[in-house]
Structures are given as C-alpha cells and as structure tokens.
Amino acid sequence: MENSYDLFNSTAFPNTTSMPPMPHCEDWSQIDMSTLIPTIYSIISIFGTVGNVLAICVLAHSSTPRSVANTFMLNLCVADLLFLLSLPLWAVYYSQNYNWTFGRLACKICSALLHFNLYASIFFIMCMSMDRYLAIVHPLRSLSARDPKIAIVTCVLAWVLACLCSTPALILRDIHAVPELSIEVCGVVYPDDTWFLALAWMKIIVAFALPLIVISCCYCIIGRHLLVDTGLIRMKSMSHSVKKCMESKEHGGKLERPPTPCPNARFGNARSLGGRGLQRVLWTVAAVVIAFFLCWFPFHCVTMLDVGKTYGWLKGCWVDWTIQNMTAITLCLGFSNSAINPLLYCFIGHHFRGRLGGLCKGLCACVKARGEEEHSQKRGSFSTRLSSFSRKLSDLKDLAIVENSCPA
Template identity: 80%
Template sequence: MENSNDFFNSTALPNTTMASHMPPCGEEWTRIDMSTLIPAIFSIISIFGTVGNVLAISVLAHSSTPKSVANTFMVNLCVADLLFLLSLPLWAAYYSQNYNWTFGRVTCKICGALLNFNLYASIFFIMCMSIDRYLAIVHPLRSLSARDPKIAIFTCILVWVLACLCSAPTLALRDIHAIPELDVKACGIKYPNETWFFALAWMKVIVGFVLPLIVICCCYGVIGRHLLADTGLVRMQSTKQSVKKCVESKDQKGTFERPPTPCPHPRSGNSKPLEGRGLQRVLWTVAAVVIAFFLCWFPFHCITMFDIGKAYGWLEGCWVDWTIQNFTPITLCLGFSNSAINPLLYCFIGHHFRGRLGGLCKGLGACVKARGEEHHSQKRGSFSTRLSSFSRKLSDLKDLAIVENAHPA
C-alpha cells in the first residue's frame, strides 16, 4: 500500500498511499520539473512575508493599545505566519533538490508540523478576527463584556491548542522515506491504512477550510448589511432634517432674500461624500479579506478533493495523477502566500497602522541619527584631545630647546 509518487507532494497532504490498479501512464503524463520555479516562489514569499510580519508585530507591540482584542488576534496571527515562514527556505531547498530531504528526521517532522499548524492556526485566527469585527460593528454595546482582552488571550491559547491537536497526526506520521527508483529520501507521510488517510483529508478540508469560510462569510455578510442599513438610515434622517429646516425657514420669512437652494426631496438619497467614501473603504476591505482567503486556499483544497476522489475511486485516469502531482506545488504557493498577504490586509491597509509605522520609522531614524552624531562628536572630541596633547608635547619640546640654548653644556 505505497506508491513512490505519494512523496512528490509531501509538503502537504500526500496522494493516497493505496496502490493504483491503473496501467502505467505514457510519457505525455510525465511530471513537470519545478525544481527552479517553486523554490524561487517560496523564497520570495519567505522574504516578503517575514519582513511584513516582523514589521506588523513591531508596530502592534508599540501601539497605544497593544493589548486590545483586535491587536491580540493580529499579533498571534503574525506569529503563527512567521513561525511557518522561517521553515519555508528548507522546503525551497527540498524542491530544488527534486524532493530529496537532507536536513534530518527531526527537522522533517518539525517543518511538516509547522506547515499544517499554520494552515489551521492562521485560518482560526482570521475567523476569530471576523467574529470580533462582527461583534464590534453589529453589537458594539452588548459585546463589551465579550470583547475583553483577557477573553481574547484565552481564545488565542485555545486556538494554539486546537491547531497543535490538528497538527499532531502529521507530526507523528511524517518521516523520511527512501525511494530507490528516484534515488531520493522524501519527507512525506506514509498512512497506516485508508482510515487515517480519509480522516485527515476530510479534517483538512472541513475543519481547515469549509467551516471557517462559512463563519467568515456569514460575519462579513451581516457586517455589510448592517453598514448599508445604517448608512441608509443616516441618509434618510439627514435628508428629513434638511427638508424640515428649509420649510421652517420659508414659514418664518415668507420669502427668501436671495435665490433659495432647492430643498432636498426626502427620497432623493443625497448624502455626505465622506460617508460614502468611508463606507466604500470598509466594504472593500471586507471584500478583500474574504476574497484573499478564498483565492489563497481554495485551489489547494480542490486538489485535496481530487486526491480524496481518487482514493474513493470516483476519479480515475492518468490525468488525475498528473493534475495532483503538478498542481499541488502551485496551489501550495498560493496557500503559502496568504502568510505574506495577511499583514497587508489586516495591518498596512489601515490608516492608523500606516501612521504608527511611519512614527516608528521616524523614531528609529532619529535614534540612528542621534547615535551617529554622538559617535561623530566623540570622534571629534577624541581628535581634539589628541591634537591638544600633541600641541602640549610640542610646546614642551620648544621650552626644553630654549632652556638648552640658554644653558649650553
């Protein structure tokens, strides 16, 4: 019950370990060589993601409310992404060596566990942030007790524990397996039986994608409807007040001293431009969160469903094996890019965060400049000290020469 092709996709859920009863595929179904492309993409994601998450953690730690509910979830999300991104260079090297793991058995287990841990933890934290935004916008008063920083910390601990439990089977099953026909030692999972494969595959799809996506879409759907309803109510009230003032002005003066401005109609729907821009920005941010989450992880879980369909016998043929083998690394790149996109979506897109980042950069620049000036003044003082010392010695030599000339031997 083992297939050497199972370990080609060993950075994620491997292909089923059940032996295939299909005849061998021809040369037209050979695996595409991605030993250069995938490591390059992994390296870019690792660099930009690490820089972005480190900056996000630094800014959030130096913010005016570092222990707020939103900041607590953001920091934990950035830490979870950062832990995985630090292991991504090893996976890049793994792909560049054509699926040959050279970093040892313990490192194989840890990196595999970090990958699965990040898949669950990042999605769980995004879901927690979505629920927090729902409570803050839709139920701002009733949710004051629920949106307590201590409860947020407890929720984060619970998320870390759940993510660890979901990643525990990967830590136990992942190991180094020699594939003699390919002359490599792959870091992959060898499932004990079909039950293990199906259980972990369905858990990855349902717990790691479907349920969080439903919660996120429901939260942001209610948020969008609430904002639209509130804005419509504000517009109607504002228009009614304008009409009332206009009518009262006519009743008091009888006539206008100058050509009057047409009174707004109660159903005209005119509103302040700032309200429209603010609402549009919030709704676009909400849409970006949901779309990024969906686009990053949906392709990977589609490939996982292909793998499940193949194991159940629903999908057969060389095209299925070819699709799973070649599209798993590409969909992994999309999924991993979510760790680099998260700081942009949740932090850098906000005006307050950009302001705090600018303040932090200015503070660091001022500190560097002050240290440079201090070092320069120290060097200048040291040079002045040496120059004055040299001048004194020169003066002493002149005095000695004068004394010797005055009293020759």
C-alpha cells in the same frame, strides 16, 4: 515506484495511501516542479517575511499593543512568519528533485510547521472576523467580551488547537529512501486509508469549510449593518432637510440666515459614511473573504479529488494527473495567503501606514542621532589628543628655556 512518486508530489500534505498503484497514463505528461515551485516559494518567502516582520514591529510598538485587534493580528503574523521561515527548505527540496538533505528532525518540524500554519492562521483570521463583527454590529454590548485578557486566552486556545491538529503530521512524516533514484524523500505513508481519509476530512472541515462559513457570515452581517446605518442616516438627514425647507417656506424668506436647501441625492453626514469611506470598508471586507477563498479553495478541491479517488468515486488519468501535479501548485496559492495577510489586515489601514511611517522616522532619527553622537565623540577625542599634544609641546619648550637659562 508509483507509490514513491506520490511521496514526491506531496511535500506538505501527502496523498500516499495503501491503495494499489495507479495505472500508467502515457499521454499525460508530468509538470517539472524542480524550477517552478522553488521560484514561487522563494518569492512568497521573501515578500511574506518582510511584510510580517514589518507588521510585527509596528504592532509591537503600537500605542495600544494589547488591544483585542492588535493581539489577534500579532499572533497571526507570528504564525505566518514561523511557516515562512521553513519555506526555503521546501524550495531546496523541490529544486533537488525531492531529495531531502536536512535530516529526519528537520523533516518532521517543517511538516508540522506547514500544518500548524494551515490551522493557526485560519483560526486567527476567524477570531479577527468575529472581533470585527462584535465591534461594529454590537459596539456597546460587546465591551465586556472584547477584553484584552480574553483575547490572549483565545489566542492560547487557538495555538493549542493548531498544535493538536498538526500532531499527526509530526508523527507520520518521516524520511523514506528510494534506492531506485538514490534519494531520500520527506513524506508520509499512512497505515491505512482510514488515517488518510480522517485527516483529509479534518483539513477540509476544520481548516476551510467551518472558518469560511464563520468569516462569510460575520462580514455579510457587517456589510448589511453598514448599509442599513447609512440608509438610516440618509433618511434622518432627509427628514431634517425637509423640516428646515418647510420652515423656510412658512417664514416667507424672513430668515436671518439663508434657507436650508431642499433634500438632494447627497446629505451631510451620509456623505461621510457613504461614498468613499463606505466603499473602502466594504471593499476591504470583500477582499478578506475573497483572498481567503481564492488562496485555499483550489487546494481543498484537489484534496476532495484525492478523497473521491480513495473512496472509488473518481477514476481516470485526469484524476491521477491533477492530484500528482496540482497538489504542489495549489499549495503555492495557499501559502501565498501568509504573504497577503499583512497587506489585508495591516497595510491597507491608514492608521497602520501612519504608525509604520512614524516608526521609520523614529529609526532614522535614532540612527542620525547616534551618528552625530559618534561624530561628536570622535571630535572630542581628537580635540583632547590635540590639547594633550599641545601641553606636551609647551612643556618641552619650557624645559628647553630652563635648560638654556642655567649656567654652564
């Protein structure tokens, strides 16, 4: 019974192993997931689907659809959208108290999509971070590396790697009957602890630790580069202002134009790169790393607890309670990253919002033109029928005149 209950609380990433049943903890009440999780999944699915569909439409109709950045963004949105389309099935699964009613094939496919999104989205985020690093820190030397064809090949490799990482879920996930409760759960029973530990460590290292290190390093270097460049621009602006100020003093005020003011706290070009512009870039950079960390760190902490329990390092009711109840809740945070990604990578940018506005205006103009065309066609058809009726009426009148004029 305890082993089956573990299957219920492991919708996406099962914690069921060949360990003996855990002790019963009467004082630790379970959280009811039948209402909470479906509600959160529904919100994530609706907002995430709308955001990713809009992002895909804008990127597909962009003036530079095959640029490196757009290629990675488009693949990220597609990967998130594939996962979000399977999320309603999991919401129904939780609302029916872990009773899977969609068949064995759907169980395997939905599980594979969850794992696939876990790896693919993080791989594409990592690729985007490295592309931004090359574009900002090494804009000239990276021209050959930042080729759209190379980006397409990189995306293909990311898809293949994500498929390989999600293959174990496709194979091991299956429907298991629980006669005591008259339900069928969609879960995993690992052959032994080695399988569970190997896949758990793969999730922690490949899907979190390494990408977090790469993303953090890229954006730290980008932030330092922007700050250093701003400082150099300010120093150049200061030296130029000092030079002009000294020249104005040497000429004794006999200048055709007003003397250049001495340097102050703000300087010409530095203001354009500093201030709000620099703050916006740095805050966007910080938001990327923070969102990735906050969304997935809690889930991987719970996974580490499960690993520690399997090794025998951690014991106690609090460990069992956390694994059973917080796995699904922390997964909600991880899944929300699919809805947040379009906001971070697309809608924050002014250019993207402008293209979205242009696309909406174009669609409205197209609908309006089509409506006017249909209206004109209807008016033309009505005019044609009216003129036809008038001709027939005229012909009848002429016929009547001819008949009246004929002798009896």
